Amino acid sequence: MTFQESETVELKAIVVEDIKKEIIAFANCEGGKLYIGVQDDGTVSGLDDPDSASLQVSNMIRDAIKPDLTMFLHYETLTVDGKKIVAVDIQQGTERPYYIAKKGLRPEGVYVRQGYSSVPATNTAIRHMIKETDGDRFEEMRSLEQNLTFERAGKEFAERNIKFGQAQMKTLGIMTQDGVYTNLGLLLSDQCVHTIKAAVFEGTNQNQFKDRKEFTGSLFQQMDDVYDFIDFRNQTHSSFEKLRRIDRRDYPEVAVREALLNLLVHREYSFRASTFISIYTDRIEFTSIGGLVSGVTLKDVTMGISVCRNVKLANVFYRLELIEAYGTGILKIMDAYEGTGLTPQIETSDNAFKIILPNLNAETEQKEPDNTDSKSSTEEEKVIALAKERGFVTRKEVEILLGIGQTTCGRLLKQMIENGLIVQEGKGKNTHYCLSK
Secondary structure (H helix, E strand, O other), X not given: OOOOOEOOEEEEOOOOOOHHHHHHHHHHOOOEXXXXXXXXXXXXXXXXXXXXXXXXXXXXXXXXXXXXXXXXEEEEEEEEOOEEEEEEEEOOOOOOOXXXXXXXXXXXXXXXXXXXXXXXXXXXXXXXXXXXXXXXXXXXXXXXXXXXXXXXXXXXXXXXXOOOOHHHHHHHOOEOOOOOEEHHHHHHOOOOOOOEEEEEEXXXXXXXXXXXXXXXXXXXXHHHHHHHHHHHHOOEEEEEEOOEEEEEEOOOHHHHHHHHHHHHHOOOOOOOOOEEEEEOOOEEEEEEEOOOOOOOOHHXXXXXXXXXXXXXXXXXXXXXXXXXXXXXXXXXXXXXXXXXXXXXXXXXXXXXXXXXXXXXXXXXXXXXXXXXXXXXXXXXXXXXXXXXXXXXXXXXXXHHHHOOOHHXXXXXXXXXXXXXXXEEEOOHHHOEEEEOO
């Protein structure tokens, strides 16, 4: 019997640690045979105790290789030239990629057969094997990163008195029954690689930035941080109906919350590109990667019909009472604007889904004067007339009188002070304006 190394044959004189790499490589590719007791040049050196060698290899595979590969190996003791050798037949596994447990699903832990050698697999090759084995559903696929922590997720579960141990992780799909973290686990972990980028613009286009930030960490961390970022800029404007003061924020809090949750839960995470939130003076745009799920139309979405892309992720958010029944988010957004005269818009493409929330107070701001001398003079006359009648005026009274926003009103009052028409008296809430003497 002649022995020669090839793409499907590996020779080893004795049992060594490198045998793990050879077995993994064969299992990840087309299978192969490992002969123990044969030198690299094909010379049969033999083994003193072939049974012990077989047991040593079996224990090594059981303890050091994941997922379980034992069912795909067959051991046989052969006698060649009067010497005992062990032949290990390795079949291609059904749960590829196989890897060294201590190294994880990374190139240094995953090996493939290349020519006569076993070499580290590329990240692309690893992803390809995962996709072939686990299917196309991203959240159920095994994560390439296995060194994960769940400090932020643990707090989220603890706040709702829900257990978050290994058993619960397996039930939710955060890890497999073999204890391997899935991509769902990656999304909820502190090491999540997907981010949200937010930007604030001056005006109604992207010509001038006011602020920008990228949010990282667990999806729970991103959820809280992004909401705070928007909420800080969600200003409150006041108006009066007779003696009654009415406060209205730029954006309904319910609409902001549901748009953000939609961004997190329904995103296509198989793409690494960030999702975007753009804040303009007249609107907020939530742009999520991934268009509508196949078979669902925009009309279906606006009617409350939902086909969830990330079923397990949505289930986690549902368990934590962050979302209610599937498909209610868009309806809640629409309901939040009912009676305002403004309607949120939804735009879709093959690879993106955008929710546009209009600024409820932008219409007032758009009524600001064009700052021509004649119009400014007319407004000043109205302020002077009111001040004569009442003895003084406040900024809020001027806003209501002229139908202008806070910024424009402040600019007008400052101009009148500089022109010597009025003087400012009092401080803070007691600030008011009187005619110059």
